[in-house]
Amino acid sequence: MKQKERPLILVTNDDGIFAPGIRTLAEEMKAFGRVLVVSPDKPQSAMGHAITIHNFIRLREVEFMEDVKAYSCSGTPVDCVKLAVYHLIKGKPDLLVSGINHGSNLSINILYSGTMSAAVEGALENIPSIGFSLMEYGIEASFEHTRPVVRSVTRNVLAHGLAQGTCLNVNIPQAAAGPLKGIRVCRQSLGSWEDAVETRLDPTGHEYHWLKGEFIAKEAGQDTDVWATGNGYASVVPVTYDMTAHRELEAISNWDHAL
């Protein structure tokens, strides 16, 4: 009997192919299967689900890690997934992992996150997909304590699969927060960004604007990702690309829709 081929695992991120987080993730994936890295050639944080349609995209094969084929991509994280599936693999990988992001993707930040948008694109392609984020910015963040979480979630997804249209959003507290108590499966907390613009004057006296602001969690019930990560757990939120507000369908159907 022919032995089953090891799973093919697509690794991507939004911080770019030179970020430490994607190296940790690729290292861990080598224990589970064959690894293909396709990742942006520059940071693409906060690109959301953007794709490149007004310009072409370049792929370049790069040295990355022993036994790992890797390409840098001039496009967005979602572009990376499309090029991997439709050009490099010409088929579906068995698993897609994105990250490990340098910074939190809790709550509604999934909407802005290139890391999570790559995972959602994987779900759209019916590929079991996971986004991993470390809740610490900065190039010098330590990823060592994230490894057991990456292994546990990956092992589960390969064993159980994911329902159609679902991917996972995994957030891991920073090492300085102390030893992890475990993993909690959560819903997305409610939150928003506030005080989001800083205006400056250029040397000719004209205004320009920077987005900034602060994420405010609007609630943190014990079933949310904000609560879990604030209390020593890594959070796992199952994410769907069905954005229908099903609970509102009936009330809105009852409006007078005459033209």
Add this chain to the structure above:
Amino acid sequence: MKQKERPLILVTNDDGIFAPGIRTLAEEMKAFGRVLVVSPDKPQSAMGHAITIHNFIRLREVEFMEDVKAYSCSGTPVDCVKLAVYHLIKGKPDLLVSGINHGSNLSINILYSGTMSAAVEGALENIPSIGFSLMEYGIEASFEHTRPVVRSVTRNVLAHGLAQGTCLNVNIPQAAAGPLKGIRVCRQSLGSWEDAVETRLDPTGHEYHWLKGEFIAKEAGQDTDVWATGNGYASVVPVTYDMTAHRELEAISNWDHAL
């Protein structure tokens, strides 16, 4: 008694401030209230929920339409909303409308759509928000038949409001499809983009890639937006920014999450 001030309506889009669709939308909004236009200075289709964080953003006041204050913005559609709320208005408008998009935003295209991401950003800010799309590409598309739909949905949202975290995705068939039968409230259909990359060689023999592909509706039950618009109706999908796959929470909680 002081008369209540007319509602302040923020108008944006992703096709840029010079697109015909946003003119139609702004014209219609003048009947409902005071209109502020903040729209990208160039086409920003398929930018999803991207925001600009590695560069600054410029706003420029422009001539647009009588009695309408208008700004072009160097950023994405979501940037436009943030700058309107946190810099220009320094508060919340009573309504946000986005579009009218040149092209369909049915089904999962909401994820890629700058038009709908602006509406979702409005929902994140607790502003009643509506995205409108005409299912016809091209600068010469006629928007006349969309006006009764825009009026009906806007009247309803101003009268009834929208539940927290909800905005509306409205798609209108092209005029050539015949007279509209009415408006149907729907869920988002399942679908995907296929055959998504075309590879070419540049004059020096190096590959470059264009995203392309075709949207395939994977189902079109009578309760979906794909069915409604394919059968002569304008579709209205209530959209939430809660992407939690609530139905999967229990099954995934039961996995062995040991570290």
